[in-house]
Amino acid sequence: MRRRIGSGVAVLATGVVLTATVAVIPALAQPAVDEDPATPGPALLYAEPPRAPQLENTGIWEADPIGICHTSAYRDGEYVHQGCVYDDQGGGNQYRWPNDTLLRNYTYPEAQAYRRNAADIVELRAKPVDGGTAFRVTLNTMVDPELYGITIALGDSAAPLPAPHGANTVLPAQRFVTVHGSEGDIVDAASGETLAETPEVTVDVERRQVEIVVPDSAFAADGAQRIAAAAGLWGDGGYLVPQLTADETHPGGAVIGDATPSAFFDSAFRFDEPFEAPYRDNDQKRAIADGDLSPFSATVDFDALRAGEDDESGVPTTGYMTRVFASRFETEQGRRLPSDPGGPPPGSGTQQGGIATGAGEGSGDQRPSVAFGWPCRDDCVPDLPGQLQRYMVYVPEAAAPADGYSSIVWTNGYALRPGDDVAGERDLYRAFAERSGNPTMVIDVDARGQDEWGYGQSGAAVFEAIADARSHYDLDTERTAMGGFSSGAYMANKLSLTYPDVFSKAFICDGLDVAPSFPGLNGVADTLPVDTLTNHEAGSKLTPLLPSRRNQPVMEWAGVNDDFIPYNITRERADAYAAGDYDYEFISWVGLAAEHLVMCKNGMWDLATEWLGDDTRAVDPHHVTYVRNPLMDDPASGLVGDHAYWLSGITSRDDGIAQIDVVSRGQGVTDAPVPASQSQLGVSDGTFSPVNPYLREFRALDEPVDAPVENALEITGVDVGAVTIDPERAGVDCDAELRVTTNGPLDVTLLGCDRTESFDGSGPGLESYDPVDPLEPLGNPVQGAPVPAEVGNLPQPPLTGLPPLRFPPNVGGDPRPSDG
Helix, strand or coil: CCCCCCCCCCCCCCCCCCCCCCCCCCCCCCCCCCCCCCCCCCCHHHCCCCCCCHCCCCCCCCCCCCCCCEEEECCCEEEEECCCCCCCCCCCCCCCHHHCCCCCCCEECCHHHHHCCCEEEEEEEEEEECCCEEEEEEECCCCCCCEEEEEEECCCCCCCECCCCCCEEECCEEEEEEEECCEEEHHHHHCCCCCCCCCCCEEEEECCEEEEEECCCCCCCCCEEEEEEEEEEEEEEEECCCCCCCCCCEECCCCCCCCCCCCCCEEECCCCCCCCCCCCCHHHHHHHCCCECCCCCCCEHHHHHCCCECCCCCCCCCCCEEEEEEEECCCCCCCCCCCCCCCCCCCCCEECCCCCCCCCCHHHCCCCCCCCCCCCCCCCCCCCCCCCEEEEEEEEECCCCCCCCEEEEEECCCCCHHHHHHCCCHHHHHHHHHCCCCCCEEEEECCCHHCCCCHHHHHHHHHHHHHHHHHCCCCEEEEEEEEEHHHHHHHHHHHHHCCCCCCEEEEEECCCCCCCCCCCHHHHHHHCCCCCCCCCCCCCCCHHHHHCCCCCCCEEEEEEECCCCCCCHHHHHHHHHHCCCCCEEEEEECCCHHHHHHHCCCCCHHHHHHHHHCCCCCCCCCCEEEEEEHHHCCHCCCCCCCCCEEEEEEEEECCCCEEEEECCCCCCCCCCCCCCCCCEEEEEECCCCEEEEEEEEEEECCCCEEEECCCEEEEEEEEEEEEEEHHHHCCCCCCHHHHHHHHEEEEEEEECEEEEEEEECCCCCCCCCCCCCCHHHCCCCCCCCCCEECCCCCCEEECCEEEEECCCCCCCCCHHHHHC
């Protein structure tokens, strides 16, 4: 986020205009990232920040971006305001799942060039220049610069005044500066008359930036001045006003009964948006629905800018924050369209698009599948494909320890966003951050919309967010836990099992075992050897991957009377932990706390925060077990799970799952005897219910015990074709004896030793999860049918006078930045 432009980037002089065709701009190309087997996890964790044109400076602009949503600062003679991404939902009520499966706020025209995101303000800057005042607005999406419209309100007035060009919105101003494409005008706010002066407009399509210079003769920016700004869509000589439902060239989502809906989708300077709203736009939705953007403005001291004064007081350093970061991936701008490749099958729900009917071109010939979300692989455009993504953090008030804060990375469930975890004093963030003597930072990742089950760019976004957080905060990389809820718990399991050496511990809150799934139905559908109503991803079952957790303690929560995830699904993993040699805790809740939508929102965090402790990740353990699952690989997204600890280059002989187990006898230790599992009953208080009983099943492993030192490696491979071992990290040398048991041909390479040995064997293999699908020949019966590609483009009911429609409702407060 602090990257500056290089000397080889072209600069657009003021007044020069770049236009674009309506065709979609190709995917942003980024250099490949080379994997290093010596580093834990994917290379995404260690790569240099990618080039992000939207964050680059050209011409007169020099200040670094802020990267924290809804904040401002004075930097290098510029007033820099950071907006957010994907908060361009226009006016209406704050809908939450399940309401937002069908109910929407504003919706974009269906033409591809809008990409359902053409009026999303990412950043706004201001600075004085000779003879005028310069502004720069960066949009998240710009395919065709003729589609956007931006109005900047300059100065104050005794009462709000109507913005020009049919915006159907009032806000205080002396002058309204409106730009669209390469044109603009300046209107006297009090009289509504257009001035003779016009702004100079420069459009940089590559960087999605619009530079606007307002001459002093139209508005002299001296001293402290009020400014405001909002964006909408332009067409037919003015702003496009939402209809009840969108069509190819007109937006939809007007509230039923509102004859003059506001034309704006997004606005700047929303400093006090509550953190709980999924996209930090609760107040904006109500203001746009009311047609009055008076609450949102900044007072900019232009004299301070001329004097070059810096002021970072508006940038928080602790507490809740929504961060924006640049991903390496952008297959398309904006949001996913039904025509984009790799779409969900008919009948699948996506929290961004509603229920997919499968009529969209991108769904192809997939047969219907009743599921929440879909595994979006390398050949798929995810829900939120743009380069700029977001995550939420909570930075503890307490100072970081000498080695930095510990952290827990959190991925939420289907239709839930990071804001759903914000609920005040007893929420996930504060419970972990305020651990006595061990403050912990929470990194809550949006994963490109949370629909894609941690596959492809969705899974990559988790590691990119971790890397971004580590670049901005003092974090102890040796104490990073992974956690998640529901399908997000599936993601947490998937990623922590694929890359076990990254994470010190794993906390799985009511997690699924195969992808995708559907509540209630999954109790049977997910356990059958044949696909029925839900079509499951081959290789997606997690239980066979659990041996990779040998050196990673885990806590799992489940509900005995769970309505969404029947207990037999989670119980399977509990039984595997008990039967194996795992360091684990399995908590079975009963009663209200066992209900899926209550369990991880009930404030019962004491069990987890105490268990998390301050343990560091295993670095070079004497005993490594790893399950190689190439069926989960998404190489184009940087996700290939073929190394852990001092093992790398692990291949499967038949492209299915394979397991390697290696014990080093060179470290002078061996596994301690495995104690029996224990159980005890307990009770916890909670936010929704005061009494929450549970059964705790657990086993804590003892430290390895001393053993004779031998220069030997004991290797057991099942379906493994090759493995590379780093002898130095394992505690042996290049002459180590290799004691190998394998069920087929196995090549063992000792790194740096110029030594590879081949071994033969025989025996039973492992079976990869790949249920038979008798419905596959059915294909897509609605492909090309004259029905909506997705259900969700419905008129807005007149519910704007009601409180936000949240489910479950958050109890304990709705924190805002002004709350401290």
